[in-house]
Every structure is written in structure tokens, then in C-alpha cells.
Amino acid sequence: MRIGLLRETAPRERRVALIPATVQRLVQQKHEVLVERDAGTAAFFPDQLYRDAGASIVDSAAAAMAGADLVVKVQPPDAGQVGAMKQGAVLVSLLAPHASGPLLDALAQAGVSALALELVPRTTKAQSMDILSSQATVAGYQAVLTGASRMGRLLPMLTTAAGTITPGKAFVIGAGVAGLQAIATAKRLGAVVSAFDVRPVVKEQVMSLGASFVEAEAKAEGAGGYAKELSDDQQARVLEAIGKHIKDMDLVITTAAIPGKPAPRLVTRAMVESMRPGSVIVDVAAETGGNCELTKAGEDVVHAAVTILGPRNLASSLPRDASFMFSKNVQALLEHAIKDGALQVNVEDAILGPMAVTHAGAVRYGRN
């Protein structure tokens, strides 16, 4: 099988979909891998490493895709790239399917079977292919580091000859994968950490990390381990609970999300104004609209001396390990899908089925 690995062109995207170690494995399995020049450079994997792994470096995306049975990248391809794929090829990448109608149509038309990585089912078995989990892990960690270095103060408690620095208070809203990692990282740095989520199972998980849980009488567990949207009444209770708690916080990390929906609004302008000067909010949900009212995706907002960071694509700012995990996920997916040396998009498969957004010339996403 011929596999093409593309260089990312989206702004701020520094990751690469396959790292040399994965390429080497594919080559050992008798696949041919074509890598677009500098595909891994921004993630600190220079071309030489790919060459050492047995891939051929080609000069353009088109060259990498020419005749490829499988095209792998991180971000959705642009229109030109779709055109360059051969009929019957398989594309593996993030596709943001709920927001990419035209792209899906184009892929279907081009006869490309596209597997959307964000649709890996969240089952125990598919966990090794779960890109959302792995990238959220990096994001949760990086959110704390960025937030902490912008906070104006230290997180750990320090008793020094120049007075005692009280420990910073960190508050994590939305304790999914990213949120839990943020809790762990803030705890490591010595912060006093609290967290909030609407799924009831999360409380035990939060406490298993040594953080405290902020209670609000609102439970909203949806399907597949995800949350669902809150009723107005619940939303009011949640806002009250957060509002009471947030005043005192030095670092707030918000990661609340509902799949396919805009991020829930959980931090209001009034709450921001109630916070102490120098506090920082890191809105990890910035890209889907932000959990904070004042968040601007990709920008740093300072309001009432509170800094609100709206980072885009946080995982990409630690491109090496983010790519490492991304690549391992893709590798697990390919190992699951490749039978007898060829990639079979079996739409009956419990894992591939939900991921295959286009197949056999048709758009499958949203049909059921």
C-alpha cells in the first residue's frame, strides 16, 4: 500500500500526523510511505529521520498524494488537496465533520473514503486510537503552564524570608480528559485545586487526583460518556455555584465542551470582574466559542486586570509530544483497519463505521 503523509499548512499547526517511528513500522510492514518535505520539521522531526525510517521525501503535497492509497494528515485537507487524491483512496485526518459540509461533499465526490479522527468511539477498546483524548491531555497540561506563567504570581506555597507566599488557587471547569490533566498539572505545581463538572461520575475522578469538587445541583450526563446541554434552570444553578467560587481563584482553566455544540457559557463578564487583579483564565474551549463570555479565540484579552487567554490549538504548541501521541493513535487505527496489507474501510466495524464520514462516493456523516 502506498501512504502519503502531508505537511500541515493551517496557521499555528505545528504537528505532524505520523512520526518517523510510526513510518518505520509501516515500512517494515511493506508499505511505501511518501512524506512531503518538512512535514515534521515544525514538530522537531527533521526530514532526515523520515528518510532513515525508510520513507521517500517528496517536494509537494501533490507528489505525496499521487497514487496514494492512504493519505494521512492532522488538519482537514483544503479543496486543492482533495482534488489530488486518487479515486478510492482513504483519507485519515481531523475533519470537523459537523462544520465541514462542503468538504465532505467534495471528498465523497472524489470517491475518497474519509475517516474523521474526532469520531473515534469512546470505548475502552478504541482508546488507543482516541486522538481527542491524547491531544486533550497535552492541552490540559499546556493550559496550566501558560496560565501559570502569565499569572503575576506563583502557584506553590513558599515560606521565605520575604514573607509567605500563599498557594495559588486553581479552578478547573469541565473535568474531562483535558480538565483532569489540568488538575493534575496544577496540583503538581503546588496549587490548591478545585474543579467542577456536570457529569456526576467526575466527582470521584476529581477527588482521586486530590482536588476538591465544587458542587452545583445539576447533572447532565449524555451518551458515550459525554455531557449534554443544561436546562435553563440547571444553567442558572451552575452559574451561581461557579460565580460564588470563582471570586477567589487565581487561575481558572475552562475545558467544558459538548460534542458538536458550541461550548457552554460558564464564566460571565460579571464573574471576571469579581476576580482579583492579576488572575488568569485559560479558556481551552476558545475554539468552539469559549466557556467565558469575554474569550476571543487566539487572542489575549485583559479585562479588569484579569487576563483571559483564548488559545487556539493548544496541543500544537507542544508539537513533539502531541505529534508522538497523534501518530501512535493513527498507527493503532491503521493496525486495526489494515487487513492483509490493504486498508479496508468496513463500515460495519464498531470503530471504523462511525468514523467513516464519506465512503463509496457518498457522505455517511449525519445520516443516522
Add this chain to the structure above:
Amino acid sequence: MRIGLLRETAPRERRVALIPATVQRLVQQKHEVLVERDAGTAAFFPDQLYRDAGASIVDSAAAAMAGADLVVKVQPPDAGQVGAMKQGAVLVSLLAPHASGPLLDALAQAGVSALALELVPRTTKAQSMDILSSQATVAGYQAVLTGASRMGRLLPMLTTAAGTITPGKAFVIGAGVAGLQAIATAKRLGAVVSAFDVRPVVKEQVMSLGASFVEAEAKAEGAGGYAKELSDDQQARVLEAIGKHIKDMDLVITTAAIPGKPAPRLVTRAMVESMRPGSVIVDVAAETGGNCELTKAGEDVVHAAVTILGPRNLASSLPRDASFMFSKNVQALLEHAIKDGALQVNVEDAILGPMAVTHAGAVRYGRN
């Protein structure tokens, strides 16, 4: 006594020399405190807090200094400010005396008694006034945070469904106050930490933080707990030891310094080139020339895919706590120096003596 607190005008300086809590204490001790508008704003202490503490807010530096018996600021004053001080006033600030000959002359001429904060003796008793220690603490912590968030990878070990992320290796060169804090912070984040220093007592201290010590046969303990410069022979041995060790490192924090001397060169270009792509060097000694050959103060250099950060005034990037500690130090100094409501610059005093760089119209610094 009338005390004037100035706003900092130096670029990148966000700290303030006295925080409202200290001002309140001075006011309670019947001093009059004049604060230049927005003196604390950048450090997240708005004017209102100073007013609440009993200070008067004045519009200009000149107004704050008018008739002041004591002028307090963080960075050395500029020529204009020196002129505005009254004869016999006392100035407390950093003065970088070894590099500020003209400033000292001006101060002496203006009849100002200047206490250089960097000259607090490093005795147990004076530790509560030791600005170098307190600011180095902040710097060491922030160096790790900044370095880690630029590293391209995570510091802690994580075993995940997407593979095992091995722990990042951090190496601290120069384990003084900043270096030890860097060790502690990197350890907190889960890094495998090693450190190097030329003072023999440091080894036990490094190990008391759970880090390992890199041995090189070179001992250079100077006076007052400081290091001294190395002989050529020792320097060679040190470079060899560091060179062997650094290849494998993901995060290098260098803090080596010798008082009044340019920073020792400990990381060469060749060493940088031997490091892995994506590694980061944070050169805390950048302002005094840098421990790394490639460091440019105030700039981020990328060489052979290794990022070399040369941050200036790291402490100032966490202005709130840095100011808190700075202010507590100044407060301890004032409480030591103020007798019967007036500040006495007693040049016989074990603490004030060495700090008084100008007094009674003359420059004292460098005279003995």
C-alpha cells in the same frame, strides 16, 4: 518621615518597590507616603489599594519625590529623577553599582544617600532584606515554566493509550537560589532533574531536593557563599562534564553567576548543536552576558532546532509576587534602618554599611 514611591519607567519592569500592605505599615508608623500614579498598576496593585492603605497618589515622579526623606523604587533612577531628590534624602533601589559610575557620582553630588539593594550582605540576619534571593526565587520558578511551555514536549512521564511519554530531563547549571528553585519546580512538574555547580556545598543541597548532581572536578568557592571564577584548567573540566551530560537534556536552565563579573560561559555552540531538536535552554544569566554562547538577552534564539531563551528580568514577569517579596525585603530593611522615626544611614552598620554606595556627598562604593 516623608516617603516617595516611584513608578518604574524601565522597559519590561512591571514590579513596584512597595506594595499597599507595606505602605499601610509605614503609614501606621506615622510616615507620610506619596505614591506616583499607577506605580503598582502593572504589578496588579491599583492606586485605590494605595489610597486605602493611607498613601496619597500624586501625578508625577517629581511630585512624589518633592521633599521626600526617602525615595523607594525598583530600578535605578534616571538622571532627571536624581535631580528631583532633595539634599540629604535617602534612595533605596537596585543600583547595579558596578556598572553605574556616573549615576553614583550624580547621586553623591545631589547629596543623596543611596542604598543599593543588590549589596545586602548574605548573612543569616540580613536574609529578610535580601532582594537578590527573593527575586531569584521567582526567576528560578518562572524560568522552568517558560522553558517547559516552549519545549515541544511534556515534562512528566505519562503512560497513556497513545504510548508512554518518557519524563523530560531537566538540567540546572548553577544551583544558587534561582537554580535550586528551578530544580524544585522542575521536580514538581515531574522532570528528571540534575544539576551542576562549582561550589562544593551545593551538592548536598541539590540532593536534598531529590535531584542528582553532575560531578566535575572543579571547586570554586569564593567569599560570602558566592562562587569565584574558574581557572582555565577547571573551566575545561567543567565544560567537558557539562558537554557530556547536556546532549540528552530536554530543558536546560542556566543561572551561573559570579557577583560583579560577566556570567561564566558554560554552554558552547557545539553543545547546543549536540542537543535534540525541540530542546530548550533558558539562560537566566542572559542579562550579564549569558551562560550560553548563543544567548541574546531579551531574545529567543533558535539554533539547530534548539530554542535558547534569554529572558531579561524574569522576576518582573510575575510582578505581583515578585513585588510582594521585594516590598517585604525593603520593609525589613527600613525597619532595620529607621530609628526613632527617621532613617539613619549608619555606615558602621554591618548591613547598611556595605549597601550605602553614596553617603554624605561622596561615593562609597568600590572604596574598600
Add this chain to the structure above:
Amino acid sequence: MEALIVSVIIFTLATFLGVELINRVPTTLHTPLMSGANAISGITIAGALIVAGGEHGWISTVLGFLAVVFAMVNVVGGYAVTDRMLQMFKRKPEQK
């Protein structure tokens, strides 16, 4: 009567001693200890010998003979079995 009292005293002291001796035994030693104690209770052999060896008529001799056999099985089997169990238990730390 005096003799009985003395026997009672001895019995009482030995009982207390038995209680104090077995203070804290790891579970793994429960069976060997039980077995070892059982072997000690085979001391009835002393009584059996006296009964079997005395010339008190054939009933005593027959019963005594049986008693000696029973008690001896208990004694010999008990110690041997205990030793076997303990050997197994011992081996591991020695391997180190």
C-alpha cells in the same frame, strides 16, 4: 489431694504459657503450627507406653498397644508432616 492441687497449678501455668507463646502468627504458619502443636499433643505416647508396658492384664495390654500405635502415628507423622510443610515454606528466602 495435695498432689492434685500441684497438678492443677502446673496445668494452669502451662495453659497461660500456651496462650502467651502464640501471640501473632502469620496465616501462612497456621497449618504448620497446628500440625506442630498436634505432634506435641502426641505426648499421650508417654501414657500409652506406661499402660502398654505395665502388667495389668490383657485388656490393658491390648488397649495399650493400640494406644501406642495411635499415639506413635500421631507423633512421628505429626513431626514429619510439619517439617515437610516448613521446608516448602523455607525454600524461597534461601533462594535469594
Add this chain to the structure above:
Amino acid sequence: MEALIVSVIIFTLATFLGVELINRVPTTLHTPLMSGANAISGITIAGALIVAGGEHGWISTVLGFLAVVFAMVNVVGGYAVTDRMLQMFKRKPEQK
């Protein structure tokens, strides 16, 4: 001779029992324990009483009287002193 052997047996058993009873004592209890044991050794009183109370001539009576006094001081003083020490020791946890 029989009687002596029995006494020796009793003595032996009691000796073992004494060893087993005192297994691990915290330092703080060393003095009270010593004192308490000392009070028990005042059991010589029983011997003293028999000697003093029997009609074996004046020497026995005089020596017996002294023995009773000595032993009784040992007994009464011993228990009382031990109790005082232990009271002091007890007080703290009770305050809680």
C-alpha cells in the same frame, strides 16, 4: 524429693511465663513496671507471716516480725507508688 521436683517444675514454668509476659514495653513504662514487679516480689510477706506467726521461739518471732514489717513496706509502698506513677501517666490521654 518428689515435692522438690514439683516445685522446680512450677518454678520453671513461671520463669518462662515471666519472660513471655514482658515482651515489648515502651520506655515510659519501664519504671512503673519495675515498681509493679517489685511489689509482687513482696509476696515474701506470705513467708514472713508464717515465720512470724508460728511459735518457733523468740528468734523466729523477732526475725519474723522484722520480716513482716519489711515485706509489708515493700508490698504496700510498692503498689501505692506504682499506682501514683501510673496515674500521672494516665492523665494526659484522659484530658483529651
Add this chain to the structure above:
Amino acid sequence: MSHTLTQLTYLVASVLFILGLKWLSSPATAVKGNRISGFGMLIAIVVTLLDQAIVTYQVVIAGLAVGSGLGLWMARAVKMTSMPQMVALLNGLGGGASLLVGGAEFLRSELVNEQLPIDTSITIQLSVLIGAVTLTGSFIAWAKLQEVMTGKPILFAGQKAFNALLFLAVIGLSAYQVSVPESVLWPFYAVVAISLLLGVTLVIPIGGADMPVVISLLNSYSGIAAAMTGFVIRNEVLIIAGALVGSSGIILSQIMCKAMNRSLANVLFGAFGAAAGGGSTKTAEGLTVRQTSADDAAVQLAYAKSVIVVPGYGLAVAQAQHIVREMADLIEKKGGEVKYAIHPVAGRMPGHMNVLLAEANVPYDKLFDMDQINAEFERTDVCLVIGANDVVNPASRTDPGSPIYGMPILNADRAHSIIVLKRGMGAGFAGIENELFYNPKTAMLFGDAKGSLQKVVTELKAL
């Protein structure tokens, strides 16, 4: 040989028994203890043989030879796994010996029409009664363990009353026998018969899994029977050794019950209430779970050369990371090697276990991921699974219907023995049963992981 010397030698034998028992209760000295007590037995036997009371040697020698031969053969032939029933058998024989000695004395005195002193009469009755109960009770215990008869409690209506009746009858008959001066034999035979029956009826209602406790108790009885025999023939070594075994046996039974978290009364009479489960829990499908206690786990760990700890979400919930570290340190001090096997999805977030173990300062070089360590399980003495479930569930290998089928797991089930720490039989994240828990090599240590580990650590320190 003078009587005094005999008695002195008996005293020496008694001292050796005392030391033997003492040493038997600690792993380090147990072997020595058993041997020294055996030596005590040897000199007791030799001295008895040399004593003036023995006049005809043929019978005695024959009995010794037959008994020793049989005993040795049994000890050699028995399989390691059948040890408890072997002890039961031997114990029963010991009880039988007491019965016979008491009986012989009684019959002898009746025969020569000797009027026995009252205390001798009483102790004869006691040695016969206790000896007989021990004899049949032990055989029932043996039968249950050997699965010659059912291990389940055998119950019938009025059983309790029946037992009580038998007991009263025996006491009454004994009292009658002792008090009647004339030479009558039938009450004696009745006592023997009823006692034998009592031994049976007392043990059958107790479940097979509780037999070790019963054996220990019967062992204590046979000690008392021996002591009683000692009263009968005025022999101090019998009294001392018998009393030692009598009291230590009861203590041991109680320790055993405590290890199973039950009372002695519950073990002996529990079946009359509910059908007690014994030391094992049965599940719906009839599979059996083996429970263990902290001290047992501690011994296993102390003597293991290699231990792999498999931490899971339960470790995090219990916040037991620090105590795990402490335990590992202790094991390593004792010469064992401890590694941690981290499954990629253990816990509830990527790296969950790393965070915890880093907090407890477990050195990185002791952490191994699945691929690194999976081959090592089969060479591992003990795998300690702490609050993990799905990540060690063999269903992922064997059961294609399972939601985790195909997920690679840690091969905990390949270790020589497995100890699982959980609060109960709760399922993990995937919500499925885990057959590892029913593996015969697996012992479950139920309770909050932190609490359980704390107990293990305490025991480890005491070892």
C-alpha cells in the same frame, strides 16, 4: 532410672516443647522450633521407656515400630495440598490414644476392683470423653476435606437440641460412673459410644472451608485430653504439654477466625443460622473467590523475590499511593524486587497512575509500561493488583463478546500468585465481570485499598 531423674527429664522435654511452640510461631525460626519440640518428644519417650513402670517390652516395641512406620509412611505419601486433612487424621489418632489410655486405666482399675480416688476417676472420664470426641470429630473433618463426604454443612431438624441432649447424657453418665462405688461398666461404654457420636454430630454442621479452624480446635481438645491423661497417671510432662497444646490451640483457632473476620462461635455454630459462606464467596455462576487476609498477603510479599504492582483507578480513589510506596520499600528491604506495571488506560485520564506514583515519589525506573513488562509476569512470584480491574481482565483475550475484547491487558493472571485489593466484587469502568478474581491462583483482599495496604505494611514491619 530414678524417678527424680525421670521427672527432671520430663521437665527438660517440657521446656523443649515450650521453646518449640514459641519458635514455631515465627517464620524465621519455625523449622528449628519443630525440630526441637521433636527432640523433646524423643527424650520423653526414651525416658518413659527406661522408667520402672514398664516391665514388658515386646508389646511396647511392637507398637512403637508399627506406629512409627505408619506415621512416616503417611507423612511421606501425603500431597502438599492435602496437608490439612493429614493433620486432622493424625490429630484424631492422638485423641484415640487418649481415649485408649483412659479406657485402659479405667478397665484395669475395675478389673482389679481398685477404688480410684475421685480426681482420678473424673480425669479418666474427661480423657475418655474428650479423646473420643477428638477421634471421630477429626475423622469427619478429614472426610470433609478429602471430599469423601460433602463439604457442605449437614443439617437436620432438631440438631441443636440433639447435640445438647447427647452432651448432657455424657455428662450425666460420667457423673454417675464416678459417683457410684460399685463396679459397673455400662455407663462407661455408654460414655464412650455417645462421645464418639458427639464428635460426629458436632462437626458435620460445619462447612468444609471452616475445617482448619475445627481441626485446630480439636487439636486443642486432644491437648486437653492428653493433660487429663496426665492427671490420671500423674505425669507432669503430659499435663504440661497437654495444657500447652490445649491453650495454644484455642488461641490459634481464634487467630484463624479473626483472619477470616469471624468469631469462633460463628464458625462452630454459624451453619445453624444462615448457611455460612466460609472463607470464600460464591458468585452467581458458582465460581468461588478465595479471600485472604492482610497478614497472609504480607508473608507472601515478604518472601517473594519478585513483585509486580498493578495500580488501577481504585488506587487513585483510595489515595493509596504513599502507602504503596512504603510497602514497596519494605519489600525491597527484605530483598524482593518491586516493579510497577502501568497499563495505558489505567485510571480515568491518560497518565493517571503516573501522576499518583510521582506524587509518592516512586522512581521512574520502577515504572514499566505494558509492552515492557508483560513478558515478565510469568516469572513473577506475586502480582499485586491494587484497585485495577478492566486492565487485567482476561476476557479481553478470550471472550469475543466482551466490550473489551482485543484490548491488550496486563498479564497479571500469568503470575505465580495474584493478590487483588478491592472493596468488593464491584465492576470496573467497562462494567463487566472479571474472571481473574475467580482464578485459583488469585486471593482477594477486600477493603479500601489504603486501609488494606496499611494493614499489610504493619504486618510486613512485624515480620
Add this chain to the structure above:
Amino acid sequence: MSHTLTQLTYLVASVLFILGLKWLSSPATAVKGNRISGFGMLIAIVVTLLDQAIVTYQVVIAGLAVGSGLGLWMARAVKMTSMPQMVALLNGLGGGASLLVGGAEFLRSELVNEQLPIDTSITIQLSVLIGAVTLTGSFIAWAKLQEVMTGKPILFAGQKAFNALLFLAVIGLSAYQVSVPESVLWPFYAVVAISLLLGVTLVIPIGGADMPVVISLLNSYSGIAAAMTGFVIRNEVLIIAGALVGSSGIILSQIMCKAMNRSLANVLFGAFGAAAGGGSTKTAEGLTVRQTSADDAAVQLAYAKSVIVVPGYGLAVAQAQHIVREMADLIEKKGGEVKYAIHPVAGRMPGHMNVLLAEANVPYDKLFDMDQINAEFERTDVCLVIGANDVVNPASRTDPGSPIYGMPILNADRAHSIIVLKRGMGAGFAGIENELFYNPKTAMLFGDAKGSLQKVVTELKAL
């Protein structure tokens, strides 16, 4: 009262003594233990009085009254701090009683020219010998502790040989006395005299600080003397109680020696080698440091209501943060409160202690900085200083010449008692002596902080 009943009561008394001793050795049951043993003594006395052997009551009653009165008065009057010497005194009297009983029996038999059986003769000699040694030995111990005579070892040339000679003489004379059938008295008087002298010469070479061990040993002797008296008058309760005290006393002496990290032989004969230092170390300036042991520290901590831990650089060097946390947890489980006092410059970098304690997950709300906690020390039962030195050096308050004069310190010296954990008498960063270590309220627990704490934790768990 029948003899049998008497003996049975004696048996009951013996059992009460056994229980009493057992309970006395654990803090929770000690009070009960002493009382039950006292009750045993009471019934033993009453039964003896009722026994047929006593015919004249005047003398007996008088003796009892005088003895009780004196005993009670002494027990009341003694100061808490003089307890050890009090015990010595009482013990001496007990030995004296044995001497008198033995002597009376001997003189009686000589008077009526009764030929005593050999064993009675021997035991009379033994009870006289041991009783006499106990009598004078205990008085010397008392005198040393009361500082009536010097606490230093008293040595003279040939002392060892002299003692050996005395011992041989006593044995020889005793043997002679026993073996000669004629009625001679002088060897007996000589035995008494030499034994009394032996008591003196055996104890004077032992230092005052070691007297508790000596008393415990003499206590054991007086138990043996009582047992010998029991042999003389054929009384089981004397034998049992005496033997109990005899053996437990020796064990206790050994435990005491172990707590001081010395052997019994070293305590008893050590002075002949080097002049042993005892439990305290002297410094150049003649100040004395009081040493303590881990188990003692543990008891203090277990019964403290409030504990303040003062961590210092030594804690970091020893990497003892985790074990400190564990110790604190244990103390809190026992109902005490633990706080940590963090001095601003403790350790070698700002926040050094915070980093460590955070690593061990000590909750922030237990950390107090100097200003918050300094007022609390005087209300604190135990201040535990772990590897800190300069930050608790009172010289900063009192000694204007000191380099740290004027630096605020933690008021550790104001606590009710202070335990300092260090490896030795090393100085801290500032390189100066610390008078806190010589404070009478301070006890030093020498050794690596981690090791010491580990021992403390083990002891705490056992309490």
C-alpha cells in the same frame, strides 16, 4: 481453712499476678494491671493469715500495721522525680524480708536441732544470700540516685578480684554449712555478712545513670529470693510469684539496656573498662545533653495533645518528608494535633520546606509561618525539631555577639518538651552552638532523621 483451699487461693493469686504483669506492660492496661496484682497480693495475705500455720497473731498484726503504715507514708511522701530511688528502697526491704525469713527458718531448725532436708538447706542459703545482696545493693542504688553518695563509679584496684573472692567465699561457706551435719552457726553468719558486703561492692562501680537497670536487676534477684523462700517453706505462690518477677525483671533489665543501646554486661561491668558515659553526653562546657530513644519519643508523641513539627535543612538532607507525614497521621489518629512551623529561612533556599512537605502531600492548612505560630509553642506539649538548628537557636534572642543575634526564631524552647532529631552535635549553616540542645526540657534523638522517624513510626503503630 483447709490446706487445699489455701493452695487453690494461692493459685488464684498467682493467676492475678500473671495478669497483672501482662497488663502492666502496656500503657492502656497498666493501671488495671497494677491493681489486679495488688488484689492478688491481698488475697494471698488474707489466706496466709487464715492458714493453720499461724498461731500467734499479735506479732503478725503489729508487723502488718507498722509495715503498711510505713509503706503508705513513703509512697505518699515521695516526689515524682524520686521514684526510682523509692523503688530501690522498697526493693531492698523486700530482699531484707527474704533474708530474714530464710534466716529465721535456719535459726529455728538449728535451735530445735532439726535436720533439714538438703534441698531446704540449699534454698535457705540461697534465699539468705540473694536477699542480703538485694538488701545492700538496693540501698547503694538508692544512695546513688538520691545523691547521698557520688553517682560516679567507685573503683579501686583489684576490685574485680575482690568481688570474685567474696563470691567464692560465700559459695564455699554455704556449701560447708549445708554439708556439715553438726550444728554450727558461724558459717551462716559469715554468709550473711559477706553477702551484705557483696551487695555493696557489686553496685558501687556502676554509674548513677545506670541505676535503673541495676534496680531492675536487683528486683529480679529479690523475686528469685522470694522463690527460694517458697522452696524453703514449700509455698507455691511464693515460687510462682518469685519466679515471675525473677524472669520478668531480667527481661526488663535487658529491654532497658537495649533502649540505651548497651548490653547488660556493659552496664554491670562497663566501669571496669572505660568510664561509661551513661545516657547523657557531656560537652566541653560541662553542659549535659539528654538522649532519648525512638520508643520513648513515640510514647510522648502518642499521648501529646498538641505537637509542633519544626522541619529544617536536615529533614531535606535525610529526605524524610514522607515519613514525617506518616508520623503526623498516626499522631492525629491517636487524637493529637500536629502543626508544622516553617521558619522563613529554614533549609537552603526560599520555600525549601514547602517543596518537601508539598511532595509528601502535607495539607497547606497545617503549615504555619513563624508569626502565626510563635505564640503557640508555650501551649504545645511536644515540639519535634527535625534537622533544624539555626532557626530554633535561642542565641538569636540572648547573645548579642552571635552572628544570628536579632533574627527572629521559632520559639521551640517554649514548648513543654522538645525532641530534637539530628545525626549528632553538628552545627547548622551559621556554624554556632545551640543552647536549645542543652535545655533540660530537650531530649535528643540522634541518628539520620529518616531512620529515627521510621523507628518512631514503628513504635507509634505498636502503641
